[in-house]
Amino acid sequence: xxxxxxxxxxxxxxxxxxxxxxxxxxxxxxxxxxxxxxxxxxxxxxxxxxxxxxxxxxxxxxxxxxxxxxxxxxxxxxxxxxxxxxxxxxxxxxxxxxxxxxxxxxxxxxxxxxxxxxxxxxxxxxxxxxxxxxxxxxxxxxxxxxxxxxxxxxxxxxxxxxxxxxxxxxxxxxxxxxxxxxxxxxxxxxxxxxxxxxxxxxxxx
Amino acid sequence: xxxxxxxxxxxxxxxxxxxxxxxxxxxxxxxxxxxxxxxxxxxxxxxxxxxxxxxxxxxxxxxxxxxxxxxxxxxxxxxxxxxxxxxxxxxxxxxxxxxxxxxxxxxxxxxxxxxxxxxxxxxxxxxxxxxxxxxxxxxxxxxxxxxxxxxxxxxxxxxxxxxxxxxxxxxxxxxxxxxxxxxxxxxxxxxxxxxxxxxxxxxxxxxxxxxxxxxxxxxxxxxxxxxxxxxxxxxxxxxxxxxxxxxxxxxxxxxxxxxxxxxxxxxxxxxxxxxxxxxxxxxxxxxxxxxxxxxxxxxxxxxxxxxxxxxxxxxxxxxxxxxxxxxxxxxxxxxxxxxxxxxxxxxxxxxxxxxxxxxxxxxxxxxxxxxxxxxxxxxxxxxxxxxxxxxxxxxxxxxxxxxxxxxxxxxxxxxxxxxxxxxxxxxxxxxxxxxxxxxxxxxxxxxxxxxxxxxxxxxxxxxxxxxxxxxxxxxxxxxxxxxxxxxxxxxxxxxxxxxxxxxxxxxxxxxxxxxxxxxxxxxxxxxxxxxxxxxxxxxxxxxxxxxxxxxxxxxxxxxx
Numbered sequence: 103x104x105x106x107x108x109x110x111x112x113x114x115x116x117x118x119x120x121x122x123x124x125x126x127x128x129x130x131x132x133x134x135x136x137x138x139x140x141x142x143x144x145x146x147x148x149x150x151x152x153x154x155x156x157x158x159x160x161x162x163x164x165x166x167x168x169x170x171x172x173x174x175x176x177x178x179x180x181x182x183x184x185x186x187x188x189x190x191x192x193x194x195x196x197x198x199x200x201x202x203x204x205x206x207x208x209x210x211x212x213x214x215x216x217x218x219x220x221x222x223x224x225x226x227x228x229x230x231x232x233x234x235x236x237x238x239x240x241x242x243x244x245x246x247x248x249x250x251x252x253x254x255x256x257x258x259x260x261x262x263x264x265x266x267x268x269x270x271x272x273x274x275x276x277x278x279x280x281x282x283x284x285x286x287x288x289x290x291x292x293x294x295x296x297x298x299x300x301x302x303x304x305x306x307x
Numbered sequence: 308x309x310x311x312x313x314x315x316x317x318x319x320x321x322x323x324x325x326x327x328x329x330x331x332x333x334x335x336x337x338x339x340x341x342x343x344x345x346x347x348x349x350x351x352x353x354x355x356x357x358x359x360x361x362x363x364x365x366x367x368x369x370x371x372x373x374x375x376x377x378x379x380x381x382x383x384x385x386x387x388x389x390x391x392x393x394x395x396x397x398x399x400x401x402x403x404x405x406x407x408x409x410x411x412x413x414x415x416x417x418x419x420x421x422x423x424x425x426x427x428x429x430x431x432x433x434x435x436x437x438x439x440x441x442x443x444x445x446x447x448x449x450x451x452x453x454x455x456x457x458x459x460x461x462x463x464x465x466x467x468x469x470x471x472x473x474x475x476x477x478x479x480x481x482x483x484x485x486x487x488x489x490x491x492x493x494x495x496x497x498x499x500x501x502x503x504x505x506x507x508x509x510x511x512x513x514x515x516x517x518x519x520x521x522x523x524x525x526x527x528x529x530x531x532x533x534x535x536x537x538x539x540x541x542x543x544x545x546x547x548x549x550x551x552x553x554x555x556x557x558x559x560x561x562x563x564x565x566x567x568x569x570x571x572x573x574x575x576x577x578x579x580x581x582x583x584x585x586x587x588x589x590x591x592x593x594x595x596x597x598x599x600x601x602x603x604x605x606x607x608x609x610x611x612x613x614x615x616x617x618x619x620x621x622x623x624x625x626x627x628x629x630x631x632x633x634x635x636x637x638x639x640x641x642x643x644x645x646x647x648x649x650x651x652x653x654x655x656x657x658x659x660x661x662x663x664x665x666x667x668x669x670x671x672x673x674x675x676x677x678x679x680x681x682x683x684x685x686x687x688x689x690x691x692x693x694x695x696x697x698x699x700x701x702x703x704x705x706x707x708x709x710x711x712x713x714x715x716x717x718x719x720x721x722x723x724x725x726x727x728x729x730x731x732x733x734x735x736x737x738x739x740x741x742x743x744x745x746x747x748x749x750x751x752x753x754x755x756x757x758x759x760x761x762x763x764x765x766x767x768x769x770x771x772x773x774x775x776x777x778x779x780x781x782x783x784x785x786x787x788x789x790x791x792x793x794x795x796x797x798x799x800x801x802x803x804x805x806x807x808x809x810x811x812x813x814x815x816x817x818x819x820x821x822x823x824x825x826x827x828x829x830x831x832x833x834x835x836x837x838x839x840x841x842x843x844x845x846x847x848x849x850x851x852x853x854x855x856x857x858x859x860x861x862x863x864x865x866x867x
């Protein structure tokens with residue numbers, strides 16, 4: 103089916119209401135209020151810029167040209183803090199090492215295919231590099247020791263979790279589960295409460 | 308309990324839960340039991356002033372029920388829980404990322420061909436353990452689940468039959484306030500029905516009813532440990548009904564879900580249990596006879612020692628064997644860390660023209676156990692089918708990992724969130740020599756070796772997954788889904804300190820007592836001899852109560 107589009111502003115409007123608990127509001131508001139600029143804490147500035155460029159292709163946001171949902175800062179901050187999510191593929195080295203090696207490996211693919219840095223490539227060429235990463239056995243010495251498929255999966259999963267935790271991304275998919283007070287009473291098929299958004303138009307998929 | 312509250316239209320839970328064990332019943336009926344149980348062994352070293360009867364490590368489904376039972380019997384009990392004690396009503400947000408603190412986030416290494424996702428998938432920490440984020444899906448196993456070896460010649464049998472657990476299931480369903488169908492459509496007739504009617508079906512459950520009916524598969528509203536009406540909980544007071552938040556896996560904020568922090572733990576506290584959160588046990592001390600004498604733990608950066616007469620290890624299937632291995636304890640059977648099993652949990656997702664809004668309502672609203680022993684099975688055991696709701700961040704992660712969508716196609720697919728619904732299975736798993744937990748060279752933040760979990764789905768699991776995926780795709784096609792895809796996954800780590808009849812091939816006996824160490828008990832899913840074809844929480848609690856009763860019975864005999 104085609105993808106529904108939901109009106110903007112629904113989540114922001116709900117955040118100010120009694121439908122949202124204090125703990126929930128605090129978590130979401132902090133993401134909305136995150137500063138637009140971020141100085142990397144763990145990655146070197148050029149490596150961080152590369153991570154941002156990769157994230158911009160894995161989650162392109164042409165609809166948010168001036169203020170995209172920030173994605174790379176969450177990864178850099180986590181690596182700086184040494185936080186983990188409870189598990190790691192045994193095939194991968196510890197996260198800090200995996201990200202350093204993996205981002206270096208993305209440069210290697212770009213060099214092997216296009217003889218220049220990832221940052222200098224057109225969007226379509228960058229996508230071609232990422233397709234090679236997501237496939238198997240991309241070129242580059244990094245990928246002789248780093249499992250490309252597993253690294254790509256981990257990178258994509260972390261970016262996806264960061265993106266869809268953001269109130270504006272939740273708004274984009276018509277999700278207002280944060281506004282759950284006092285209760286959801288209409289939970290069956292094709293039922294919704296008045297505060298749940300209706301799709302406003304249909305886009306072609 | 309205020310008198311007027313009883314008059315409201317709510318279900319009244321018996322103030323005293325049923326107690327199965329006759330000796331404990333006698334104890335409770337008598338004078339208050341002596342606080343100091345006489346020492347088990349006369350030749351033991353004189354007790355230090357701070358010695359307690361029992362230390363319980365871990366306050367999830369394995370530790371909390373027995374903690375309450377032991378405290379109610381008048382024993383002096385201390386509980387050490389690695390994680391904090393939350394105030395769910397105030398602290399729990401309706402936000403997946405903000406709730407990450409519910410998971411055991413120290414890194415575990417996932418090895419093998421089908422590495423087990425841990426963290427949010429398979430772990431927990433805090434007073435309440437994994438029950439803080441379990442889905443509350445609480446079906447009983449069917450009697451033949453305990454006899455795979457008898458029926459198929461593969462796997463292991465439990466050292467006792469279903470009749471040993473049945474009274475505990477009845478007790479738990481009443482005490483926790485489980486909402487479920489009466490009569491229950493599968494398995495033997497039951498003496499007692501569920502105390503509450505089933506929770507309402509959400510969109511995914513309604514779609515599964517639609518699809519399954521067309522294929523002649525029987526379905527039923529499922530048993531869930533969340534309240535479909537207000538309920539009186541001893542030690543807590545009135546627990547409010549479920550508000551259909553759908554966030555069970557990120558923590559219940561209104562106490563409707565029967566996690567341990569709103570059920571057995573307040574009961575234990577009411578009877579004098581001493582709960583110590585943020586207490587991470589590193590060492591188990593023994594005397595020259597090999598009896599446990601106490602534990603060393605770190606609380607808020609300070610090292611502490613607690614002496615005890617009996618130790619109950621309830622840390623789950625990773626931390627329990629890790630503690631045993633780190634302390635060179637109860638290892639003579641060679642089975643600690645072995646027999647690691649995980650439930651096949653393949654999910655099938657589809658997109659519907661209908662609005663589903665899958666974040667609302669109890670996630671596992673519907674069940675079918677028609678696939679418990681499928682006639683056309685080419686595998687041992689069987690599985691259950693369950694409709695599933697989902698939260699957006701969890702779903703996005705699965706789409707990323709499972710479909711490998713990225714860029715605009717990922718964003719486009721996710722915009723269909725309000726139209727997706729899922730079904731998954733929970734299937735039995737056979738132990739295999741390649742599947743085990745060990746200590747890795749690599750150290751974690753505490754300076755301890757990280758656990759490494761090896762898991763490779765073997766032929767039996769692969770055949771079961773294939774059988775199940777075909778059926779689930781059929782149900783979704785019949786229900787009108789498009790863009791159907793499967794996400795392979797495994798849930799729950801089981802079996803790493805199994806129980807059995809002999810210390811030659813098992814770590815603990817049928818009562819949970821370690822063969823090697825007479826005053827050490829294990830109570831969690833590490834003792835399961837087989838994985839069962841249902842979610843483990845209810846059976847972990849049943850075993851916990853049974854272990855407590857067997858222990859008290861033995862103490863009574865000794866003292867009598």
